[in-house]
Amino acid sequence: MSARWVPACARTYALALLAAAAWAGAAVPADTAVAPDEPVDYWTGPINGPVPATLTGGTVIHTTELRALLKKNGVILVDVSNMPRRPENLAPGAPWLPIPHPVIPGSLWIPGPGMGAIAPDVEAMFRDRLASATGNDINRPIVIYCHERCWLSWNAAKRAIRLGYRRVHWYPDGMEGWRAARLKTSIADNE
Amino acid sequence: MLLAAICALGSFAEMSPARAADDDAAARAERWKALQTAILGDRKVHDGSGVIELDAPPRALDAALVPIGLQLTGNEPIKAVYLVIDNNPSPLAAHITFGPKADPRSIKLRVRVNEYTFVHAIAETQDGKLYATQKFVKAAGGCSAPAGSDDQQALQDIGRMKLRLLGDIAAGKPIQAQLMIRHPNFNGMQMNQITRYYTPARFIKSVEVTYEGGEVFHLESDISLSTDPVIIFGFVPQAKGKLKVAVRDSEDATFDHSFDVPEPAT
Numbered sequence: 417m418s419a420r421w422v423p424a425c426a427r428t429y430a431l432a433l434l435a436a437a438a439w440a441g442a443a444v445p446a447d448t449a450v451a452p453d454e455p456v457d458y459w460t461g462p463i464n465g466p467v468p469a470t471l472t473g474g475t476v477i478h479t480t481e482l483r484a485l486l487k488k489n490g491v492i493l494v495d496v497s498n499m500p501r502r503p504e505n506l507a508p509g510a511p512w513l514p515i516p517h518p519v520i521p522g523s524l525w526i527p528g529p530g531m532g533a534i535a536p537d538v539e540a541m542f543r544d545r546l547a548s549a550t551g552n553d554i555n556r557p558i559v560i561y562c563h564e565r566c567w568l569s570w571n572a573a574k575r576a577i578r579l580g581y582r583r584v585h586w587y588p589d590g591m592e593g594w595r596a597a598r599l600k601t602s603i604a605d606n607e
Numbered sequence: 608m609l610l611a612a613i614c615a616l617g618s619f620a621e622m623s624p625a626r627a628a629d630d631d632a633a634a635r636a637e638r639w640k641a642l643q644t645a646i647l648g649d650r651k652v653h654d655g656s657g658v659i660e661l662d663a664p665p666r667a668l669d670a671a672l673v674p675i676g677l678q679l680t681g682n683e684p685i686k687a688v689y690l691v692i693d694n695n696p697s698p699l700a701a702h703i704t705f706g707p708k709a710d711p712r713s714i715k716l717r718v719r720v721n722e723y724t725f726v727h728a729i730a731e732t733q734d735g736k737l738y739a740t741q742k743f744v745k746a747a748g749g750c751s752a753p754a755g756s757d758d759q760q761a762l763q764d765i766g767r768m769k770l771r772l773l774g775d776i777a778a779g780k781p782i783q784a785q786l787m788i789r790h791p792n793f794n795g796m797q798m799n800q801i802t803r804y805y806t807p808a809r810f811i812k813s814v815e816v817t818y819e820g821g822e823v824f825h826l827e828s829d830i831s832l833s834t835d836p837v838i839i840f841g842f843v844p845q846a847k848g849k850l851k852v853a854v855r856d857s858e859d860a861t862f863d864h865s866f867d868v869p870e871p872a873t
Binding site: 501591 | 631638641642645646669670671694696697698699721722723745747748794795796798805808809810812829830857858
């Protein structure tokens with residue numbers, strides 16, 4: 417192959433090697449990865465990957481703490497995982513069958529505010545949704561989650577803290593952690 | 608009684624563990640049934656043991672790049688395989704039909720997985736019988752993972768290809784080949800971190816591979832295929848010849864490449 421290929425394709429080769437390793441049965445369990453330090457600002461790298469163990473200004477909770485928290489009244493649960501979007505150019509006959517979106521019962525599903533950089537209209541939407549859910553009470557406990565190994569909820573929780581909310585909880589175990597504990601889910605309201 | 612009282616005291620979000628797990632299993636079974644109908648109509652699907660095997664990591668390192676291997680282990684001649692990722696929004700990840708030049712016993716590719724899901728592989732025999740097998744894959748978020756750091760860069764290299772023969776070539780003996788195609792396979796769900804808007808979908812619709820004019824395989828796919836697809840397939844070289852690859856994407860752009868297959872040892 418031409419030498420020009422090499423620099424542009426270094427990533428492809430690396431990925432191919434990775435895939436080859438996985439094909440050989442060397443898949444690495446996600447939870448053995450080392451938790452990175454918190455970025456100074458929002459995380460703009462790949463959404464899926466090892467996440468920090470901390471969130472400055474907020475509280476990191478796991479399933480036990482979340483269940484305890486939910487026994488109290490007035491907790492706002494927010495799922496910030498993405499909504500599948502049907503590509504306009506999908507073949508007409510191709511089945512497009514997104515599954516109904518499962519959430520922790522009682523959650524608001526607000527896709528969008530978890531990316532590292534978001535458009536002003538998405539930022540405004542997030543601010544308004546939180547304001548209306550909390551009744552403009554910055555002391556209302558908020559729990560933000562998406563999936564395991566997913567930065568969307570870390571970013572969105574950081575955004576909520578910067579919006580002034582004082583009791584922001586981040587649940588990094590996400591839907592996978594909730595389901596692993598065999599707890600009930602429900603279908604998001606906005607479907 | 609005590610148990611019932613404890614459960615009753617539990618929060619609104621809870622239920623007995625066994626019940627939740629059953630619901631999960633029931634929902635997954637129902638989903639597969641619905642997908643069978645959507646993709647295969649009312650055709651009977653048999654147990655794939657001894658016909659088709661599916662290799663997939665129980666937990667994937669990268670949800671945007673989940674390696675899948677299909678092994679056709681039966682004696683009946685195989686016409687095609689379907690790869691279905693049950694819980695992806697576009698569940699039919701690939702439909703591969705094999706031609707006369709193929710060695711259809713093994714094919715590997717990489718896919719995106721949006722959330723924990725069963726993956727089904729279905730073999731269709733020449734006489735139209737269907738055999739299915741399944742694996743559960745724990746991976747989440749593959750559909751929204753950015754294709755790379757730079758959309759423009761990805762589009763610049765679009766359509767470039769590489770082919771590597773895996774092993775020594777011998778006339779009339781099946782050989783595996785690794786085909787690498789540069790294509791971002793944007794699925795429309797990835798956000799561009801600079802423009803802050805979704806990158807428009809642009810993805811590979813078909814890959815046609817021929818050897819000396821005879822078909823090796825034809826793959827129909829869409830957004831579940833990973834960025835920069837890598838496909839490992841088998842074919843049977845007879846003599847020095849050309850392996851041709853034709854890729855078409857959702858913009859109707861076509862990318863053709865011809866690779867020289869060297870003279871096999873006799």
